[in-house]
Amino acid sequence: MKFKRFFAQTFYSSLIGLGLMALTPRTSLAQREVLYEQYIQNPMAINPAFTGIREDFNMTVLLRRRWFTIQNSPVTQTFAMDGAIANGKIGLGLQALNDRLSPYYTTGVYGSGAYHWNASVSWRVSLGLQGGINVLPLYDFASGISTNGVLGSFGAGVYVRYAEQFYVGISKPELLSQNFGSGRQSLFEYRQPLFVTAGATFDSGEKMQITPSVLIVQEKGIPLRVDVGARAWYDEKLGLGTFYRMGSVNYVQLSGEAQLGRNARLGYIFNSRAIESSIVGINNNPLTIHEIMLKFIPSPTKFHLN
Incomplete structure (x- = not known):
């Protein structure tokens, strides 16, 4: 009961605080492509059905930057937290993105909820919904003025897991298409990607x-x-992790993580190219991106791979 009260209080207080942060006027150029790229460390970024899967209350912070040698250089901050209530049947989560590094310059906050159903002893099916806001610059052709616009966001996902050894998921974290108003246009498209994921866990020794x-x-x-x-x-x-990502931008991601006791995990992620390099061009050096991750679990009941 103490944990449930702690989780509920933390969730709602963070939701209010981050919501106010996201409503503060900021320059912003797109949605949350940068957040999507962090799905390995934060699966909830692309699929709200993952919310509360681990049941233990998790908090993850990711700091993304291009230069280490330049003081006060821009940093993109990502925060995610989730946990479960009702004996693990209901998951609640919260994410926030403050992108100051890329030309996207996105600010957003998103809450998510999921229902987890034990279809059998081995199979578990999760259904998730996500809602929030994106802050985008909207250009008014009549006045020639660019102003920030706060636009709604809504998504859904399904996640199926077999005995914690295999999973498959399908999700669309952005379902809404936006009408920016007469004479107004976003500087970038309001994107609606479909994600399909699958994976497995094997013991080697x-x-x-x-x-x-x-x-x-x-x-x-x-x-x-x-x-x-x-x-x-x-x-x-x-x-240790290695991933090759093939699409409009091809790049390699390498990661290293260390478990610091039972409650904390520290990680470093190297990206050979930035996802936004398709927009800024090849002459915007350096192209590499570095990320630092800190994960905190107040009361872990077991070890989690993610």
């Missing part, structure tokens, strides 16, 4: 776990994207 996965992204007018790769955990203490 007594202490090694390997989790290969694949992601397929379909979106109108954009080449089909396919991500393939795997992560490996040794003794539930050290994790």
